[in-house]
Amino acid sequence: MEQRTVPERAASATAEAPPRMSRPRACLATGTAAGLADHLGWPVWIVRAAFVVTSLVSGAGLLLYLWLWTLTPWQEGEEKPTRSAPVAWILIVASTVCLIVAWATPGRVVESGGEGLIAWLGLVAAGVALAVGAGAWATLVDRPDPERGPRAELAIRTVATLLLAVTALALVLGPTASWYPVPTFVAAFAALVGIGLVYLPTLLAQWRELSDERTKRIREEQRSEIAAHLHDSVLQTLALIQNRAGATSEVARIARAQERELRDWLFAGDTPADSDLGTDLRDFGAALEIDHAVTVDVVVVGEIRERASGELAAAAREAMLNAARHAGGEVSVYVESSHEAVEVFVRDRGPGFSLAEVPGDRLGVRESIIGRMRRAGGSGSVAPGAGGVGTEVRLRFPAERVNGEAGRG
Amino acid sequence: MAERVRVVVVDDHSIFRSGLKADLDDTIEVVGEAHDVESAVARVTDAAPDVVLLDVHLPGVAVPAGTSGGAEVIRRAANAVPGTKFLALSVSDKAEDVVGVIRAGARGYITKGSSGADVSRAVHAVAGGDAVFSPKLAGFVLDAFGAAVGETAQASDELDRLSAREQEVMRLIARGYAYKEVAAELFISTKTVETHVSAVLRKLQLSSRHELTAWANARRLL
Numbered sequence: 001m002e003q004r005t006v007p008e009r010a011a012s013a014t015a016e017a018p019p020r021m022s023r024p025r026a027c028l029a030t031g032t033a034a035g036l037a038d039h040l041g042w043p044v045w046i047v048r049a050a051f052v053v054t055s056l057v058s059g060a061g062l063l064l065y066l067w068l069w070t071l072t073p074w075q076e077g078e079e080k081p082t083r084s085a086p087v088a089w090i091l092i093v094a095s096t097v098c099l100i101v102a103w104a105t106p107g108r109v110v111e112s113g114g115e116g117l118i119a120w121l122g123l124v125a126a127g128v129a130l131a132v133g134a135g136a137w138a139t140l141v142d143r144p145d146p147e148r149g150p151r152a153e154l155a156i157r158t159v160a161t162l163l164l165a166v167t168a169l170a171l172v173l174g175p176t177a178s179w180y181p182v183p184t185f186v187a188a189f190a191a192l193v194g195i196g197l198v199y200l201p202t203l204l205a206q207w208r209e210l211s212d213e214r215t216k217r218i219r220e221e222q223r224s225e226i227a228a229h230l231h232d233s234v235l236q237t238l239a240l241i242q243n244r245a246g247a248t249s250e251v252a253r254i255a256r257a258q259e260r261e262l263r264d265w266l267f268a269g270d271t272p273a274d275s276d277l278g279t280d281l282r283d284f285g286a287a288l289e290i291d292h293a294v295t296v297d298v299v300v301v302g303e304i305r306e307r308a309s310g311e312l313a314a315a316a317r318e319a320m321l322n323a324a325r326h327a328g329g330e331v332s333v334y335v336e337s338s339h340e341a342v343e344v345f346v347r348d349r350g351p352g353f354s355l356a357e358v359p360g361d362r363l364g365v366r367e368s369i370i371g372r373m374r375r376a377g378g379s380g381s382v383a384p385g386a387g388g389v390g391t392e393v394r395l396r397f398p399a400e401r402v403n404g405e406a407g408r409g
Numbered sequence: 410m411a412e413r414v415r416v417v418v419v420d421d422h423s424i425f426r427s428g429l430k431a432d433l434d435d436t437i438e439v440v441g442e443a444h445d446v447e448s449a450v451a452r453v454t455d456a457a458p459d460v461v462l463l464d465v466h467l468p469g470v471a472v473p474a475g476t477s478g479g480a481e482v483i484r485r486a487a488n489a490v491p492g493t494k495f496l497a498l499s500v501s502d503k504a505e506d507v508v509g510v511i512r513a514g515a516r517g518y519i520t521k522g523s524s525g526a527d528v529s530r531a532v533h534a535v536a537g538g539d540a541v542f543s544p545k546l547a548g549f550v551l552d553a554f555g556a557a558v559g560e561t562a563q564a565s566d567e568l569d570r571l572s573a574r575e576q577e578v579m580r581l582i583a584r585g586y587a588y589k590e591v592a593a594e595l596f597i598s599t600k601t602v603e604t605h606v607s608a609v610l611r612k613l614q615l616s617s618r619h620e621l622t623a624w625a626n627a628r629r630l631l
Contacts, residue, residue, distance in 0.1 A: 231466065231500070239500045239521035240425050243432070256522070299548035299583045301556070332544055332585025336551070339559055345584045386581075386590035 021068075022075040029085045032069045082147050088138045088156045092163070095130030098123050099167050103174070117180060124187040127167065128194040131160040135198030160198050167191045227266040235259060249293075257290050276304045277313050277342070278335050284317050285333060292324040294331055302337035311376035312397045316344045318368045319393035323348035327390060342397045349390035369393060414536045417441040417456055419449040419482065420464040420498065425521070429462070432525025437532055449482045454489040459536045461486075462528070465499045465510050465518075480513035487514050494535045498528075507546060512614050517541025539603045540610035547583040550609060551576065554616075568616045571609065578605045 021039040023031030033051060037044040054061030074081055102123040138156035142148040168191040171177065176184045238259040245251040278300035285296030316333070323331045327350020334345040365382055373380035378397035385392045414437050420426050421444045430439050441456045443449035446467050453461055467478025483495050497510040497518035507518045516535045519528060520543065531541045542550075554560065554571045556579070562570035571579065574595075581591040588606070592599040 235500050236422055236425065236521070240422070240428060242522040243425075243524070244428055252522075297544055297585065299544045301548045301551045301583065330585070334544070334548070334580070334584040336580070336583075347585045386586050386594050389590075392584075 021072050023072050023081075025075055025077050025079060025081045027081065027083055029083055029087050030069050031074070031081070032065055032072060035072055036068060080144060080146055082145055083141070088134045088142055088152070091130050091134035091137060092156065092159055095127045095134065095160075096163060098127035098130060099163065102127060103167075103170055117183060120176075121183055121187055124167070124171070125190060128164060128187075128190050131163050132194045132197040135160045136201060139201040157198055161195055164191045164194045164198070223266075230262065230266060234262065238262075253289055253293070253295075256295065257286065260286050260289075277310070277316075277337075277344075278304045280313055281316055281320070281333055281335060281344075284320060285331075288320060288324040288331075293328045294324040295329075296320065296324070296331045296333060298333040298335070300335045304335065304337045304342070310397075311372055312342060312344065312378060312395060315369045315372045315380060315395050316346065318372075319344075319346040319395070322365065322369075322393075323350070323391065326350055338399070340399050342399065344393075344395040346393040346395075347385050347390065348392075349385065351390075369395070373397070412436075413438050414460055414532055415440045415456070415458040416460050416462055416532060417443065417449075417452050417458045418462045419443045419452075419467065419479075420462075421445060421466075421468050429525070429528065432528065433532070434526065434529045437529055446478050446481050446485075450485045453482070453486040453493060457490045458493055460532050461493060461495045462532065463495050463497050463510070463515065465497050465507060477509055479510045479515075483510065483513040483515060494538075496531060496535045496541060508549070508613070511546075511610070514614070516610065518546065519543065538607070540606045542579075542582050542606055542609070544583045544585055547579045550613060551579050551583060554612070556580075568612050571612065575605050575609050578602055579609060582606075 021035055023035040024038070025031070027034055033047045034044050036042075037047040040047070051061045051065050054064065102120060105120060105123075135157055138148075138153040142156070143150055143153045145152075168188040171184050171188040171191065174184075238255045241255040242252040242259075245255070278298070282298045282300075285298050288294055288296055316335075320331065320333060323346055327348035329349050332345075332347045334343075334347075336343050370380040370382065373395055376397070378395065380393065380395045382391060382393050384390070416433070416437055416439050418426050418429055418439055419442070420429070423444070426442050426444075430442075433439065440458055441452040443452040449461075449463070449467065461482075463479045463482060465477050465479040467482065479497055486493070487495070495510075495515040497507055497515040498521055499507050499510075499518055500521045507515075510518065517531065517540045519531045519541060523531075534541055550556075550571070554569070556571055556576045560570050561576065562572045577595060578591055581594055582588075586594065588602045589599050592602045595602070
């Protein structure tokens, strides 16, 4: 646990910036002694002994220790600090010893009179304080420690609570309660307050969480209020513009794009953020509407597991682009995901074309849609739309292919 | 389609109302306009039109949290004028904006972006007793009734699932097919397609299917 990195750092540091004292991240309890030893170049046990000895002089060493602990930063590094000593358990044991001694000595308190009583109360107070300290240590220090965590915290707290509860009970039911009622009840009350203090850090954390939650809710409410207002005003107006300007005119397209953007912003919470096939095709359709005289209606049915990066998505985008470029007008895109397959239909109402009429050297549709689907293990076809109007591209991707790809990805 | 259809237009934006009036073809006669829930109920009960073109979002009444002004108009007026059909107009394509109104009794919906000719056609369809489904609504129906995961109604009176034929019809509508194109694709008459669509509309209105209600509750629609 002794880390000799400081001299090396000192060598590399410039002369006017002396090496700063820091605590090693893997330490015994707090790393203060090890850090100081490193800084001074002393063996760590001498530093520890010095702390203990000077603590006997009315606690000077202890104060120095606490002061250094508070002000010394951790060594630079990524990993969370770990401590090898079970400090919380040591505190618990110390607390238990204090309380047991206090519990075993009421007789002598009576014999030795007033001074003994103060010492006895001090013992109880020390026991309670140590138990509270154990709880606080477990919550504030052990919990973030990857090697201890919430389970250790729970164990410490349970023991501390039991200890304090038993103490309070023993005080109230014990003989001192009749000999010195007021001090005894004060001590019992202190033990009960101690139980509260053990849980105080968590309560504080929960309180903070609660107020965060409330702030979030207020913001959410405000947002939906704004959304409702805009829905009744701006979106209506944009719809009206589209309606009056004719579906494929420039103005209508801009209005539609604006409407879509505003809607996305207003109702951002409604759609999943990750890009699946449906979301991707919807976005692509929106982009096409800006560049081409076309309105793209995307309908998605079923739970889409297919990812936007797959071959199916690429082929579907190609088909949509073709429809927007060569047909225009209204384009319907339908995506359905069932147990057996994912299917995409892209339908336009343009002049239409038949695959047989496309010369062999024009590879657009053949290669980028049908060939791509076949190579990926699916199938694709291009046919005249219903009633011979326009074109419909059908893409089908078997479900096991989709799952296989998802498994690999 | 020769006979004139009498229509009341309900929308809180006067510009939209006048625009829509100008756009509708001459087989449609606008016999009244209204701008909020109260005036709409009054106009509709007065005029007893064939069709009410009804905006989903209407101001003017403290609607119980979640339900829309449009649905409220249907609830209040429908009993007084049993012959009147309601066609919802929505600014958005979102099925969730619309299903509440459909479940209140509307015979279908169209988006406000639709052209005058489209609206006119939809008005005639609704006046003739048919339901008007957009691709989005068809997609929602397929999802809500579990068609994508292979749920199919076994009996014809089942409300919570779609029959195989109804699923086929809905799929084609979702793919952007018009009714007569659906009919040609499935080798059935347009009338039969309309019957299937009406049956689906009825299921959408009456089904207590978990997804529908859970979904509607989540958005506090019902």
